Amino acid sequence: xxxxxxxxxxxxxxxxxxxxxxxxxxxxxxxxxxxxxxxxxxxxxxxxxxxxxxxxxxxxxxxxxxxxxxxxxxxxxxxxxxxxxxxxxxxxxxxxxxxxxxxxxxxxxxxxxx
Amino acid sequence: xxxxxxxxxxxxxxxxxxxxxxxxxxxxxxxxxxxxxxxxxxxxxxxxxxxxxxxxxxxxxxxxxxxxxxxxxxxxxxxxxxxxxxxxxxxxxxxxxxxxxxxxxxxxxxxxxx
Numbered sequence: 001x002x003x004x005x006x007x008x009x010x011x012x013x014x015x016x017x018x019x020x021x022x023x024x025x026x027x028x029x030x031x032x033x034x035x036x037x038x039x040x041x042x043x044x045x046x047x048x049x050x051x052x053x054x055x056x057x058x059x060x061x062x063x064x065x066x067x068x069x070x071x072x073x074x075x076x077x078x079x080x081x082x083x084x085x086x087x088x089x090x091x092x093x094x095x096x097x098x099x100x101x102x103x104x105x106x107x108x109x110x111x112x113x114x
Numbered sequence: 115x116x117x118x119x120x121x122x123x124x125x126x127x128x129x130x131x132x133x134x135x136x137x138x139x140x141x142x143x144x145x146x147x148x149x150x151x152x153x154x155x156x157x158x159x160x161x162x163x164x165x166x167x168x169x170x171x172x173x174x175x176x177x178x179x180x181x182x183x184x185x186x187x188x189x190x191x192x193x194x195x196x197x198x199x200x201x202x203x204x205x206x207x208x209x210x211x212x213x214x215x216x217x218x219x220x221x222x223x224x225x226x227x228x
Contacts, residue, residue: 034217036219041202041222042221042222043118043204043206043219043220043221043222044157044204044219045219046216046217046218049216087156089156089157101159101170101172102147102159102162102170102172103159104149104156104157104158104159105156106155106156107155107156
């Protein structure tokens with residue numbers, strides 16, 4: 001069964017601290033993995049996208065890693081800011097022939113405290 | 115340059131009714147995907163359309179249907195509404211249908227079924 005599991009479910013850290021969010025997937029065949037940031041009541045905004053051959057990608061203070069062998073990804077946030085408070089969602093796409101399937105994780109709810 | 119637009123922003127319907135949600139992709143984008151996001155959970159993939167053809171379908175009943183028009187805009191239709199259909203419905207557009215193309219999300223339509 002195609003699944004994307006994220007941990008932790010929620011996380012509270014102090015402003016300025018670093019944190020790492022985890023994503024494990026069982027989606028096959030694998031096409032790409034994306035991390036999104038979603039503010040409450042808004043649509044998700046893309047942070048990074050990685051294909052099978054990529055194992056790390058950065059976007060400012062966000063760094064995503066991908067281990068395609070163990071089917072794990074992480075999102076590391078450096079020097080957190082209050083505006084980082086949001087849900088972070090891991091999304092894995094599976095493409096085969098002319099069809100595609102997109103599976104979202106349930107997200108990690110991150111709260112940054114001053 | 116306009117992003118993905120969705121209408122209406124909010125909608126209240128009663129059980130058994132029908133609803134039509136609309137999405138206009140970013141200019142030049144040929145693919146539109148629809149997602150359902152229940153409060154507190156990650157989005158669930160409903161459909162992907164590319165060049166007016168269905169290219170992906172999630173695990174949703176036949177009450178859910180969609181189509182893409184020649185101008186690449188899209189409609190999501192839901193028949194015989196149930197209370198459980200209450201959710202944020204997100205539309206995302208991308209340049210092409212498959213592969214590692216970036217997806218851009220609209221603000222969503224909040225559907226409440228009473």
